[in-house]
Amino acid sequence: MVRYMIGQYGGFDVAKYRRDFKEGFHGIEACLFSTEEDIVLLREESKRRGYHIGVHFPFRAGQSRFRDALSLSQDDEIRSHAYQLMENELAYLAQVEPDYVLFHYPKPVILDDRVDWKSWRFDDPIEYRYESQITFEELSEKSEYLFQWLTDRSDTYHFIPILEFDALNRYIYDTDLVVNLLHRYPKIKLCLDTARLHLQAMIDPNFDAKFILKKYAKYAELIHLSNAQVLDGTVQQRHYPVLPELNPAEGWAPIQDYLQLIFEENKQVRILFEHRSDLIGDEELLRCYAWVDELFTKHAL
DSSP states (O other): OOEEEEEEESSOOHHHHHHHOOTTOOEEEEEOBOOHHHHHHHHHHHHHHOOEEEEESOSBTTSSSSSSOOTTOSSHHHHHHHHHHHHHHHHHHTTTOOSEEEEEESSSEEEOTTSOOTTSOOSSGGGEEEGGGSOHHHHHHHHHHHHHHHHHHHHHHTOEEEEEEOSOOHHHHSSSHHHHHHHHSTTOEEEEEHHHHHHHHHHOTTOOHHHHHHHHGGGEEEEEEOEEEEETTEEEEEEEOOOTTOOGGGTBOOHHHHHHHHHHHOSSOEEEEOSOGGGSOHHHHHHHHHHHHHHHHHHHO
């Protein structure tokens, strides 16, 4: 049985929880909680209903200037701050007891110099570097350290470390750097984001989202599932619920193809509905859930 989750970002939204979280769902992924009251509510509801908690780093808002920990930064001070930030957050999370803690990778993002990235969201130029500015050897060295560090912390704090791919360059999809690291550090898993993969496929002529899914789905612990509409390199819709009538010919992601590839490779993956459910009605939301469940039943059994 596939494990379904919903997200709670910015705090515990009771109305979203009551509408989106269905009986039998596996858990909630929490990110950027701003009050202690919301954290208590998350834990109390988890105990009452028996759902699992996952964390999208950072769990608490306002801990740093940047949302993500820039663990691969070429600046020693920024990189050191990133690891201290992660350490502090993991120590705090011991009281929450999350199943997993998710971090974006690579951070800073490494961008292919050949691509126009105007559709990708960055809060600050420090959050990205171009491929020409970092060598494969440097990325390998810093990634090795990150994987070892996360493995050690997973033993200390008892969580699954998950790395969610951000924008990807040739170092990730044209080499076996990450695959080799995942084999050497098997406690670390991946998160694949369908909308993010689709967006890059639409703006980067060198990128093949289905190839990434075939290569990495077996290592995934989690799928962030939503759709996006991209027309002429411009994003028209983000975090839209997946529905069977959303036509790839109109710029939507081929979600059915994506899920087929994922389910054929990985039958234990968690599916987080990372969508804005407020964009659709109640009947459509139930149809979204039913369609994903139907695809899982069809392709995973």
